[in-house]
Amino acid sequence: MHRRLPPLSIVLGAIGAAFVALPVLGLALRAPWGRIVEILTGPGAGTALQLSLEVSLLATLCSVVFGVPLAWILARGTFRGRATLRALVILPLVLPPVVAGVGLLEALGRSGVVGSWLERIVGIQLTFHTAGAVVAATFVSIPLVVLSAEAGFRSLDPRFEHAAAVLGAKPGYTLRRVILPMVGPQLVAGAVLAWARALGEFGATITFAGNLEGRTQTVPLAVFQRLQTDREGAIALSLVLVAVSICVLVALRDRITGTG
Amino acid sequence: MPLDVDVEVRRGDRTIAVAFAVDDGETVALVGRNGAGKTTALEAIAGIAVVTGRVDLDGRSLVSLPPEGRGIGVAFQDGMLFPKLSVLENVAFPLRAGGVGREEARTRARERLAELAPDVDPGARPATLSGGERQRVALARALAAEPKVLLLDEPFAAVDAEAKPELRAMLRRTLASFNGPRVLVTHDPVEAMTLADRLVLLEDGRVTQTGTPDEVRRHPATRYAAEFVGTNLFQGELVPDDAGVGLLRTGGGELTVVWPEGLPRVPVADVRATLSPAEIALHTEEPHGSPRNVFRGAVEEVAAVGGRARIRLRTTPPLVAELTTGSVDRLGIVAGRDVWASCKAVEIRLMVPGEEPDTL
Numbered sequence: 001m002h003r004r005l006p007p008l009s010i011v012l013g014a015i016g017a018a019f020v021a022l023p024v025l026g027l028a029l030r031a032p033w034g035r036i037v038e039i040l041t042g043p044g045a046g047t048a049l050q051l052s053l054e055v056s057l058l059a060t061l062c063s064v065v066f067g068v069p070l071a072w073i074l075a076r077g078t079f080r081g082r083a084t085l086r087a088l089v090i091l092p093l094v095l096p097p098v099v100a101g102v103g104l105l106e107a108l109g110r111s112g113v114v115g116s117w118l119e120r121i122v123g124i125q126l127t128f129h130t131a132g133a134v135v136a137a138t139f140v141s142i143p144l145v146v147l148s149a150e151a152g153f154r155s156l157d158p159r160f161e162h163a164a165a166v167l168g169a170k171p172g173y174t175l176r177r178v179i180l181p182m183v184g185p186q187l188v189a190g191a192v193l194a195w196a197r198a199l200g201e202f203g204a205t206i207t208f209a210g211n212l213e214g215r216t217q218t219v220p221l222a223v224f225q226r227l228q229t230d231r232e233g234a235i236a237l238s239l240v241l242v243a244v245s246i247c248v249l250v251a252l253r254d255r256i257t258g259t260g
Numbered sequence: 261m262p263l264d265v266d267v268e269v270r271r272g273d274r275t276i277a278v279a280f281a282v283d284d285g286e287t288v289a290l291v292g293r294n295g296a297g298k299t300t301a302l303e304a305i306a307g308i309a310v311v312t313g314r315v316d317l318d319g320r321s322l323v324s325l326p327p328e329g330r331g332i333g334v335a336f337q338d339g340m341l342f343p344k345l346s347v348l349e350n351v352a353f354p355l356r357a358g359g360v361g362r363e364e365a366r367t368r369a370r371e372r373l374a375e376l377a378p379d380v381d382p383g384a385r386p387a388t389l390s391g392g393e394r395q396r397v398a399l400a401r402a403l404a405a406e407p408k409v410l411l412l413d414e415p416f417a418a419v420d421a422e423a424k425p426e427l428r429a430m431l432r433r434t435l436a437s438f439n440g441p442r443v444l445v446t447h448d449p450v451e452a453m454t455l456a457d458r459l460v461l462l463e464d465g466r467v468t469q470t471g472t473p474d475e476v477r478r479h480p481a482t483r484y485a486a487e488f489v490g491t492n493l494f495q496g497e498l499v500p501d502d503a504g505v506g507l508l509r510t511g512g513g514e515l516t517v518v519w520p521e522g523l524p525r526v527p528v529a530d531v532r533a534t535l536s537p538a539e540i541a542l543h544t545e546e547p548h549g550s551p552r553n554v555f556r557g558a559v560e561e562v563a564a565v566g567g568r569a570r571i572r573l574r575t576t577p578p579l580v581a582e583l584t585t586g587s588v589d590r591l592g593i594v595a596g597r598d599v600w601a602s603c604k605a606v607e608i609r610l611m612v613p614g615e616e617p618d619t620l
Contacts, residue, residue, distance in 0.1 A: 159340055162306075163334070164353070164357070165308070165326065165327035166307070166308065166328070166330075167328075167353055167357060167401065167405070168405055169354075173357055177353070177356075177357075178342050178344075181342075181345075182343060
């Protein structure tokens with residue numbers, strides 16, 4: 001059925017759409033298309049791309065390894081303070097990344113609460129180290145895994161767990177053989193979102209891990225640095241992130257756009 | 261007895277208190293309406309529900325054991341097959357969970373399936389199976405690890421009417437060949453009466469009667485028990501009337517009954533009486549002649565079972581009559597129509613407290 005829309009909503013909506021589309025269009029129009037392969041495979045850009053890939057994948061792995069059990073506890077645990085714990089885990093989603101960076105510095109930095117201990121006893125220093133970039137990216141991306149996995153766990157009929165237990169399965173076996181396969185799609189969605197978030201992480205990384213080429217300078221940091229000196233390089237690297245974002249949207253289109 | 265249950269389970273603001281025992285090689289049906297506590301009782305045995313009290317198996321207490329340590333086989337309502345595992349993996353699951361090697365578990369699972377669900381493709385996903393097939397696989401899975409107790413939770417709930425007789429026959433065979441205690445949870449009289457050696461009736465979280473199907477049919481203790489076995493049950497004060505007869509004054513109406521021989525002709529409280537639905541005659545006009553008990557009321561419901569129809573009447577007291585479907589058609593009995601129901605006083609069987617139960 002054709003429905004007439006109020007003219008004002010058409011105008012405002014068009015402005016909104018243009019507002020979102022224009023920056024992407026700007027990047028595409030100003031891109032040095034002829035030299036893009038050369039730029040991206042060049043020494044600085046190539047290093048940043050490779051580092052970003054490593055850091056984001058490691059951060060995704062950490063988010064899944066720690067986030068999924070956390071989601072399980074939040075979904076099925078019955079303990080005091082569960083709501084508080086959930087709020088705490090979601091906090092990085094709304095926290096300004098630079099604040100997250102300062103927090104990480106005070107906690108895990110060289111003079112931080114845990115960081116000083118880590119350096120003295122274990123000999124690990126996170127700041128100015130790739131591991132620091134991974135920590136910063138994990139911090140901002142773990143809530144996405146927890147939220148998605150917890151929603152998946154909650155949607156499961158608890159009678160499947162009961163059935164598995166009665167059939168002789170210990171909780172760990174039940175989780176591995178019954179529960180995780182059933183929430184597979186939600187886990188994948190959470191991991192992809194976490195990866196996209198980790199890939200784009202800037203504020204916490206530059207604050208906590210620093211901006212060292214080849215060690216902590218991921219693509220967003222490289223874009224930021226090149227903006228002053230090498231605008232074409234900044235645009236080329238930005239386009240890579242745009243392409244990745246579009247791929248993520250396509251991969252998760254059912255889940256995100258809600259159009260099925 | 262080998263399985264001895266006496267438990268209390270808190271469910272929200274109410275407590276379910278259930279006690280019963282099951283012998284080796286005996287099938288006990290836990291019957292009751294939805295919410296009566298049947299499934300909770302089953303969960304108490306399986307270790308899913310938190311209980312206080314006793315669950316003993318062969319003299320050993322199970323209460324403190326987790327579900328996975330109890331050795332109890334459960335075929336769950338709707339099967340509860342794991343959707344991401346194949347039929348074969350589902351049946352092998354309890355074996356694998358118990359530490360049996362992959363190949364041996366698969367071989368044994370395949371044997372179980374061949375025996376109980378020969379028509380089901382072992383490689384299929386549970387979602388592709390019919391209700392009856394799911395139930396067969398669930399039974400195979402429950403038995404796979406050779407449990408000491410077998411629990412069946414509403415095995416016919418998700419099964420088509422036409423698939424029921426065959427499944428019932430299969431269940432009969434399977435139950436008969438299982439040597440330990442067997443518990444069947446159901447709200448269906450046909451399942452309970454055909455599969456169980458003994459009935460445990462639950463109402464509102466309490467056991468209201470225990471007995472063989474025949475005992476319950478002859479002496480239903482409650483209105484629900486009577487309805488379950490298909491009998492009318494009345495309860496009230498018996499007072500003398502004309503010579504040789506008495507009146508049973510129930511909360512909702514009076515019945516004329518034969519005064520029990522040898523009983524002093526004084527009012528007796530708390531007398532129960534049963535009346536078989538087949539002994540009630542229905543009329544579309546007011547009957548004349550001998551019957552002492554005539555009740556007028558609207559037809560509430562007509563339910564056909566095979567060639568017979570059960571007719572629920574809004575009389576005082578409320579009655580259930582049973583007629584052939586032919587008679588129902590001939591008399592034009594439909595819901596909403598006003599009819600007269602009649603029965604002879606001699607057909608009403610009395611159970612007087614303290615007296616030997618009237619066994620016919």
